[in-house]
Amino acid sequence: MSIAFPQPDQSILARRDAILAGLAAILPEDALITSEDERRVFDTDALTAYRRMPLAVVLPRTTEEVSAVMRFLHGEGVNIIARGAGTSLAGGAIPQEDAVVIGVARLNQMLEANFADRTARVQAGITNLAISQAVSHAGFFYAPDPSSQLACTIAGNIAMNSGGAHCLKYGVTTNNLLGVTMVLVDGEVVEIGGAHLDSPGYDLLGLITGSEGQLGIVTEATVRILRAAEGARPALIGFDSAEAAGACVAAIIAAGILPVALEYMDKPAIHVCEAFAKAGYPLDVEAMLIVEVEGSEEEIADALARIVAIAEDFSPRTLRVAQSEAEAAAIWKGRKSAFGATGRVADYICMDGTIPTGQLPFVLRRIDEIVKSYDLRVANVFHAGDGNLHPLVMFDSAKPGDMEKAEHAGEDILRLCVEVGGCLTGEHGVGIEKRDLMTHQYAPADLAQQMRVRAAFDPGWLLNPAKVFPLEGRVAA
């Protein structure tokens, strides 16, 4: 347990009864959770090694309730932790003892779909997948598709600027969000953006996307929905080396082809996923690409023929185009279950750095060396088109000190990502996990500017206060 939490504010803990009474006065009975058993459900997120019992949890059903709760807590000087579905891998939704969790999961309604304007208005607690499901009858979908899309909320996606496997073509959350209703720390409700493109003045919509619950709580959102392509099909290409796979990715892009997805798996990841998903992955290769293209039957055939011709130059050991829906689904099942499948064979932490794709072979070699130096193993799956790595550093939680070793290895990997020109996190967010590495990516003046912007929204640092920025050296407005 190497990540520090701030010492709870004893004066808040001492006033717990009064604070709960205040919340009870402004919320329906079932929207306030105070018992220890029920609060425990909310004491961590997907970074389960860290847990803190919150002061209380509120589950409002309306923007007005969120506003009333925030106005009250702001007046009392109580910290606030926003929570969607609690799927953050970075600890973005982990509470602290002197904070109230505001969960938006009950704000889960689809409000309006406008197919002519290609927009959907939703409550922010709706799950990512539910948006696509609500518009699929008309052939539309919501593009960003994080692996947790069955559970994760659009509120959490906005907080972390979530991506997914298809963002090479469709972009990440910030590229697909048009407007929000947001409650500020003092309870004021603001409308930013709308059903139109771009917003006047400074781009606050862009700023709040990825702000990790530190600028306000989003209760409603207007997102772009897109008409789905006529069809899509993946191909599997296996190589003898990471270098060959990396060079093939570069050649595909240089040829002017932009696949909808371009995923990379290394040998350990291939083996783990194949054992789980029976996707027919080649077990004798060092690296494998899943390349997916979209369009009509003829367009898919044309694009895959171009890709196959390019891949031939890199002596692929395996080259297989999915011949059926079932085969395509199996190929994706293997990739999408990489985290779960790894979890069956070992405990792991999932890193999320991004690197310039030209550095790929070097970085993979260094990751291997780093992990070996800690006497651990690693499986690599990542979005090759955009350089977003997901090394899964495996450890044994039953072995004392093993998790700490994994954390250290993970930190070394993220420092490496920054050193080669990349960044600490591509789509999971900083949370508590990478908070103390921020000084590695940013100079003091860079961080001070970010913290002044943060403080412009939340001068008292009440919103998700222990996240993103190092606990030392915080800057006021």
Place this chain on the structure above:
Amino acid sequence: MTLQAMSGPASADTPLHLPASEEEAAAIIAEARAARTTLSVEGGGTKGALGRPVRAAARLSSRALIGVTLYEPAELVIGAKAGTPLSEIEEILAEKGQRLAFEPADYRALLGSSGEPTIGAVAAANLSGPRRIMAGAARDALIGVRFVNGLGDIVKNGGRVMKNVTGLDLVKLMAGSYGTLGFLTEVTFKVLPKPEVSATLVYPGLDDSRAIEALSEALGSPYEVTGAAHLPVGDGRQSAQTLIRIEGFKPSVAYRLGELRRLLADFGEPAEARGESLWRGVRDAAPMASLADRAVWRISTAPGQAAALASAIRGAITGRHSFDWGGGLIWLAVEADAAATRVVREAVREHGGHATLIRAPEALRQSVDVFEPLSEPLMRLQKRVKTSFDPDGIFNPGRMYASI
């Protein structure tokens, strides 16, 4: 802190700073801050007439900060010093078959300016053209910035990789901030391959409502339309033209054009145009540029509201209008006076969206809002953001809003 009083707008007599390095820029800004004087920030100075008039003690231009700092075609990324001419960036990209996908507009004809637009100003004005509906805006392609803030600190945010959620996204704030938050010294953009072919279906004779219906049908199809505009009668056109653009590999473009013709059969028989010249006119608002004495507005709205919004304005005042972004962008040329301004603002309030007064005489830009007026709580947030970058109000005072 009171700033040194200024007697008039920035003119040729105003001292001009041309820093050749980031450090030099930081020193100039720190000095201005210490002396409590203001700076008018520019690149090539071609968009100086966009925004509220700025009165500043000196001009600070990025024109001497030039050169591509990074270009990796296989990584789809280009970085350059802020003063690098846009034309140079476009040439370098074209050599490798790539481009800035958001189709940056050239407002020189519209604003009657000359000189070289810079890549920094493309970021600072968030200048996006017709492909914005499909490929995103300049703000979506901008992935990294370096700038000097109002404290004289050199700040970087974002980087050279496409996926980056490390800390607050100040890149988005810098995009479209018109030099009011900081002096950009370097910008990095995501780029995309240039397609093999670009082709456009041109439907004649549709009225505004029918045209926007056709554009919505096309944009709601699986055929990945990359341009959707409607040019009503006028500007030398005897018949309205509704434009739908498809780009890609040859066989794919041929297929998609055929499917779109079938899908849009009710809207008539289209002609087919090749190449980009048609779209350059749409991008640069050419139909408005020729009306020299008119004020030109750029209105972003929901496409479903566009025809009614344009009609509400045109019912009240004479002028010319056209549509881009499937109807979501309305270009409008009307009388350059306060009464017409009120009509535009009222119609936008009624139908939703936001309007920017892109071109108008200085006196009008001084007396009315150039950018869409904001609600009181949003304005308060904007001011706090401005203060967090530029606490003493050194940069471009009043350029976007009178109070920031």
